[in-house]
Amino acid sequence: MTPPVTPPVSTARWTGDWVAGRLDVHLRTTAAAGGLLVRDLVGLAVRVNPRRVHLLVSTVLGKHVPVDPDVVRAAGALLGRLVADRLTGVDSGVAEPGGDLLARALRDGDAGAADRLVELAGTAPAPVPDVLVLGYAETATGLGHLVGDALGADVLHSTRRPVGIAPAGGFEESHSHATGHLLLPDDPALLAGDRPVVLVDDELSTGATVMDTIRGLQEVAPRRRWLVAGLVDLRTDDARADLARFAAEQGIEVDVVVLATGRVELPPDVLARGAALLAAHPHPGPPEPGPATGPVREVAAETTPGFRDGGRHGFTAAHRSAMDAALPRLAEQVHDALGPAPGRVVLLGTEELMHLPVRLAAELSGRGVDVLVSSTTRSPVLPVEDPGYAVRTALRFASHDRPADGPGPRYAYNVAAPPGGRPFDAAVLVVDDASRAWDDGPTALPRVLAGAVAGPVVVLTVPSHRPTPDPLRGPAFGSYAPDEVGWLLTDLSDVPLEAPVEHREAAIQSGRAHYSESLPVEYQPGAAYLELFEQGLAASARRLAVAVGVLTELVLARRPDPPVLVSLARAGTPIGVLVRRWAGRHGLDLPHLAVSIVRGRGLDPRALDHLAAHHDPADVVFVDGWTGKGAITRELQAAVRAAEAAQPRGFVPDLAVVADPGGCTDLFGTREDFLIPSACLNSTVSGLVSRTVLRADLVPIGGYHGAKFYRELADQDVSGRFLDTVSACFDDVADEVADEVARQSAAPVDRAPTWAGWRAVEEIGREAGIADLNLVKPGVGETTRVLLRRVPWKVLVRPDRVADLGHVLHLAADRGVPVEERPGMPFSCTGLIRPGRGDA
Template sequence: MTTVTTEKGETIDAVWSGTWVAKRLGVRLEEAGDPGSPRLDELLGLALRRNPKRAHLLVSQVLGKHVPQSPQAVYAAGHGLGERVRALLGEEAAATAVVLGYAETATGLGHCVADGLGAAPYLHSTRRPVPGVEPAGGFEEAHSHATSHLLLPQDPKLLAGDGPLVLVDDEFSTGNTVLNTIRDLHARHPRGHYVVVALVDMRSPADRERLTAFAAEIGARVDLIALASGTVHLPEGVLAKGQALVEEYERESAGGPAGSGPAGFREPGSGAAGSPAAVVRVELDWPAGLPDGGRHGFTPEHRARLEAALPALTRQLADAIGAGPGRVLVLGNEELMYAPLRLARALEESGAAAEVRFSTTTRSPVLAVDDPGYAIRSRLVFPAHDAPPATSGGTPTAEGPGDRYAYNVAGAGFDTVVAVVDSHGDTAALHAPDGLLARLAPHAGRVLLALVPSYTPPASSDRQEPIMPEPSLLPEPLRGPAFSSYAPEDCGWLLQDLSDVALEAPTEEREEAIQAGGAHYAESLPVEYQPSPQYQELYRSALTASAARIARAVGTVTETVLAERSPSPVLVSLARAGTPVGVLMRRWARARHGLDLPHYAVSIVRGRGIDPNALRWLAAHHDPADIVFVDGWTGKGAITRELAAALEAQQEAGGPAFDPEIVVLADPGSCVSTYGTREDFLIPSACLNSTVSGLISRTVLRSDLVGPADFHGAKFYRELAGADVSTGFIDTVAARFDEVAEAVDAEVKELLAADRTPTWEGWAAVERISEEYGIHDVNLVKPGVGETTRVLLRRVPWKILAQRGAGADLDHVRLLAEQRGVPVEEVDGLPYTCVGLIHPRFTRGATGADGKAVTSK
């Protein structure tokens, strides 16, 4: 028995879907994961299959293959694993990773892991040869019903890099498939790090030791991440006993109802079906040239195009389904899992149906038994429609690769089934009297056939880059006073104006969505913090006290740039924390050297990179060698790494060469070599949000708002003009330029002769703090005064770590912490003045490890 909670909040006992097999064969699952991991009986059921190598089948409840499941649950499982991989690798290594998924079951899972990892390209193996595409590798999956895998990337260099390779499968049973893959690829393109990812790790101790020995043999690191782990205990003789059980049930169901297939497997639930439904054909308006999946590679650019197209595709699908669809099943087709999953998830989120479930067809034959304690309650059998069926003496084989299956669809009570098929599979066999559509028709009120164009890479001579707008067609930068309160010459914003779009969400709701993997922080905006009179007074006092120190740092970083980078740099600030610094650097260059430096602000998003259209605009209007990227400060260096990785990828794709190193006002994390200071002190512009940044919000990247031809977005908060101090901040600091000029000259002279190689000591400190405080996610550790202030203004903080004895630089932090009921803990040995911690398991009303409520006030 297992306990489940109903939608009404009632707790009931339900029969585990592995009970039937466990009782008859003595198969037992033993937990071996962390106490906080999902239980194996929550993730897995058991079934029997016709396979001479393994009798039992672990049936995943969250894979979206054999068991119809909520699309959000399926997506979240893979996305969450991807986030764990990113945390393991760190931002710099994650930016160079490639994800490889296994056909057929893990093609969609691998896509979701790549999404969670961030900007990782994705490829999945395939069992479908494609004429004209040369394999880049292959391997065998010994226990599978169909063993041969091909790797057919459109870009032969996709697997040739030396960054981490992330291998994704639905389960690890022996680890043989992983070893075969790594052995093949390592011989072609050796690398130092592999990460193996699965929903469940069910290897024996001996299999675990074998993988460890293999890693030592090839001289590479191999890490493993899974939702849950354990062991399958199989009694002696289980294979023969399982085969005998399958044969027994086949004999009992011989001559079963139509649709049960050539082997006579029972099709439970078919008797409840109504009259066959008419099939409605829907040609989805799929973007031209966008791959239907990762068979030939799926890049971050492809992912962005899909995100932009999903709203329109979902509306098209919802219109075709019509009003009152009731329970809807979106059924993918073998390796075609990700596109149907994303459509199903978008349909679920839209509320267009009372309930949406997702699963896919498969080529794996499994016994169906209509029992609550068995994972496969029903099955539909139909001939393959995307390849000629296998034959024996000219006759299709009964259980060969010519048959395909859909499980737990018959008798499940779906009102509508949407079969999503790529155009390669839109054949006569699909529409035949015994084809998939005919098998589905008796078990749903209506059946839709949604077609996605099959993607075949063009011949190498004809290959083209994704369609992007010409730089000349991109809009000109936005400028004040129409957009921002800065003077028009002080900054040009390479953004689109989203001022009229409702994007703000309560802080707690944003935090829940971000940490649950259901939203990215750049898809919404926090409600703008309105400072109290006491806090405003603190800001004014801090500005008065630190204006000269800021002016000196501005002068130092500007003079270093002029001496080392370019005599006529083009300043490109990372909106929005970098923008006041870019304006100040421009003011210094004009005041001290008579230079009128161009200054633009662009968007960069952690996990998604810098705005590619902004880069294209800059390259078309300025010499890339003169571009200098500017930010306010470094924390642990995540954005520093993000920018470097994005620019490197852009250059490898044939784009212009930009210098990837950010220059910053303050570098307490020791992440860059060009800075104004490495002290972690209060920069007053960090105390406020839009009211010190030209009344501009943080930047927004959301697929329904930002298309392939658009700049990232932001809002202009015109209504906050009465509280705006943006120009006052600039003027106050610029007024101190003359008095610090001599000190700046001396400091720059020393810096130009010094070793300024980044040590990344801040990143090391963040990793240590993450482990010491049980957070295990560096993204939830925000070091430095500026980042801590952001945590208190925008996120749901858990606690603040303060350097023991820190003085006035933390007055505003202490005030904000007091207002929000957040404890401030003084510690020794902190390389930063302070560090803000976000609780890793935030939910409304939750409590942290110290027993304090993890909520905002």
């Protein structure tokens, strides 16, 4: 065994003395790079965790202790160089001088030593084999990046943030406060192959997490060589033997490389001693924020193409270059927001977002800013005001994220000044846009932070890379064939969402709930109504086929390249399938995806992200069944324009419909309001898929709006027969469609939107005394929906269209809804929802 390293004489108190004395905990150094000691790299604190009482608090990570960013980078660079030495089998000679330089930076505050170490670690590196670096969340995400930088390697870090895509792996961390780790690379190739994997953590205490990680990944992509890298290794002899035995059983090689190796000695009653300490020193409760001493300034990050905020979903050489390119502008933005003389600044990352803050802090330091870097954390730690304790102050605030395990409190340690100490003059908070979920209350992170520093708080929001889940397809979701449509939806089939129509209507009209937060009970028609559907299908299939053909030809003529069909779920989906089938007559195999759009909430932004990632946005054409007053048309236009203003990608809010009686679009098959048989039923004519649902508690971060697949209604499903019946008419109507398209080309039809439907609805609303025009539903399709899903008041019909409205009249009679004639409408009928149901 290597003899213990004798620590140098020092007059400074170690930030582990308080815990060591009260818990009888002792750290011994047995080996290290140069003259480093374990106590150089860590202090001690007390966890608020019954499973493990002591906490090693790193002095070089920038997590619990604000640190010079150059020291953070120096420690990561040294570890990365030692890993490179182990991988190549070539001793670069960096270990001893590098360890001495890091010790000087830590013990003496010699910033120049840190700079020299970074330079030394980067000189003349031996060629390193292709490896993948995997850092552990949340503490070692930044360290993993720094090791990856030193190796020029791809980086992935584990995460506790689900984003809707299937994990490539996962593991637990038994001693951690928050245990679940996910591996979510958006490119599965990142984990594929047999290249070595470097697992990076801040400390090795038992090796159990390492073994669990390797065991899981060996099942996905087995490989021969693994390397574990950390700052300190404090495993017992038994734990070391366990890892060696595990490697032999797996038939793999597992190396361990750390900056310092040692032993932690704990008394048998350490948990009881820790419980007594916690009882005597209560953990702080909710904050009592004082008045903010400076403003909170918001800054939206201006990034470069290809920028990625970190390795949650993978980080390659291209992403490293993009971050390098973005940093000068980000530093300039932050520097401008801080002002000309910011004083002492703390730059705070947020949980897993650690590497970018370190790099940004280093960039600011290079511009003359006196800056330290740290991070928020989920881990509750006991703060004790004592120079010999590693966590002297704690800020507690409401979560700035929407984690799967609830919104619990979050913490920032050693950011507030201790009693009698000097506060930081300013703070910079770096957060990604996916996790920015605070309100303006007193426990919001910026407010709490503003009460702890003497000057301004700059909030820099950076774009978060979020991979989009793959589309759902039949038969796993929906009854359509998998090539007919992919649903950009979250599967909520097992969630009870249905509510009685009366209760649902009351909640919607009172403002207690949005219509998208629940589902109506699926209406199951009787034999008489189903017979009307069959009659309507037989009578209108040919007419619908003509409208589909004309619409498809117009869509194909408008786009120079084959279009991408994006139907608005769910009424637009069967129409999108029919358009795709007509396009197949030209030998085209058009992509077809269904997305959610919600009145008042917009188009699903994650669906747009998926479309932009997999298709040319300029090729996208949105498809729906019909128009009424134009509410969804306007919703689509507003959503697409807002998305383009925020991030120009080339989407155009073109809406293609088979019937446009409302005069809302210039892409239509006809402007006649006729029966489209798919409007007669709900899920049983729409692939057994429900209307879409939007609830934050059900949709994961980065996931799509939700919907249900009603598998139990399979024996009543007529979705395929509806499509096949209409498609069977295509050959018969081909000449008629060609003639109509030729006629329109020879004598162009005025296809400009007239919005006649909107004006008609306003007039009907005035006459009926209805102030909320959302209660007026014009057209055959919308009237049918009112009778099936809402609390109808009355139905207005055009006298000259009564013969075509058998199913509407049947539903009205079945529900006891009066029918009134109203000549002159641009619609065949209009359904009115009973107002004033908010108190039902």
